[in-house]
Amino acid sequence: MLTITHLSAGYGKLVVLYDINLTVEPAQFVAILGPNGSGKSTLLKTIFGMTYVVGGTIRFEDRSLLGIPTEAIGQHGIAYVPQRENVFTTMTVRENLLLALRKLPRHEADPLLQKAFALFPILEERQAQRAGRMSGGERQMLAIAIGWLAQPRLMLLDEPSAGLSPRMVSEVFRTLQTLAQSGITLIVVEQNARSLLRWCDYAYILREGQIAFQGATAEILADEETVKGYLGVVTRGRHGERATSREGDKE
Numbered sequence: 001m002l003t004i005t006h007l008s009a010g011y012g013k014l015v016v017l018y019d020i021n022l023t024v025e026p027a028q029f030v031a032i033l034g035p036n037g038s039g040k041s042t043l044l045k046t047i048f049g050m051t052y053v054v055g056g057t058i059r060f061e062d063r064s065l066l067g068i069p070t071e072a073i074g075q076h077g078i079a080y081v082p083q084r085e086n087v088f089t090t091m092t093v094r095e096n097l098l099l100a101l102r103k104l105p106r107h108e109a110d111p112l113l114q115k116a117f118a119l120f121p122i123l124e125e126r127q128a129q130r131a132g133r134m135s136g137g138e139r140q141m142l143a144i145a146i147g148w149l150a151q152p153r154l155m156l157l158d159e160p161s162a163g164l165s166p167r168m169v170s171e172v173f174r175t176l177q178t179l180a181q182s183g184i185t186l187i188v189v190e191q192n193a194r195s196l197l198r199w200c201d202y203a204y205i206l207r208e209g210q211i212a213f214q215g216a217t218a219e220i221l222a223d224e225e226t227v228k229g230y231l232g233v234v235t236r237g238r239h240g241e242r243a244t245s246r247e248g249d250k251e
């Protein structure tokens with residue numbers, strides 16, 4: 001569904017990503033992991049047309065994304081949920097959602113809003129609350145819902161768990177898993193590797209702008225020593241909860 005080959009990209013003269021090769025299947029839940037400054041956000045921004053591409057290809061479904069402006073990429077079925085400033089804090093939850101639906105006629109917008117409330121129940125409860133007054137986790141749910149309302153086939157999420165309590169982290173990832181099970185492809189950037197590896201299908205580990213390691217989640221969890229070297233974390237552990245019935249989960 002998304003194929004990236006030999007991609008190098010960055011900001012002006014600064015090249016941040018080198019020779020990235022990545023393939024994502026429909027409805028796959030893919031993690032991009034790696035330390036600070038390794039280029040994770042830059043990779044998402046590059047898919048969404050927000051950086052300078054030096055070389056390589058990015059194909060989504062049957063078209064090249066190179067040279068397509070960001071606004072148009074949104075119309076081709078891709079939604080991007082940035083790391084920060086992803087909701088309008090002075091507006092209420094409902095106003096944020098309606099803004100995301102503004103281009104749709106009422107008879108399409110109304111059922112979509114109801115579906116969003118079913119997927120993100122906290123948002124229905126908090127409709128009248130200003131987004132800026134919500135907890136970090138609630139706000140993150142709102143940001144994800146706003147992305148989802150664009151009815152994307154591929155969603156790019158940058159650190160959806162940043163700053164959240166362990167319980168909220170699981171709740172956000174569980175919601176993402178539900179979206180993947182409904183057929184939406186997900187690429188999720190995380191520093192919180194240990195948590196995300198309980199939910200995703202496949203992971204790429206970036207290091208200094210290059211892919212240092214990649215594999216199916218089950219393989220990665222089984223190969224802990226190697227991965228520890230790349231991520232600097234223990235993936236198997238005492239914390240949090242596990243994904244339900246994930247194939248090959250060996251914990």
Ligand SMILES: Nc1ncnc2c1ncn2[C@@H]1O[C@H](COP(=O)(O)OP(=O)(O)OP(=O)(O)O)[C@@H](O)[C@H]1O
Nearest residue numbers: 011014016034035036037038039040041042043191
């Ligand atoms: N707008 C920009 N202009 C110039 N350089 C940038 C810009 N954004 C990021 N960089 C540089 O690109 C490199 C990779 O940054 P990036 O934000 O992609 O890392 P990251 O893996 O997302 O890190 P973090 O985990 O801290 O979010 C860093 O060296 C950073 O300084």
Ligand SMILES: [Mg+2]
Nearest residue numbers: 040041042083
């Ligand atoms: Mg980042």
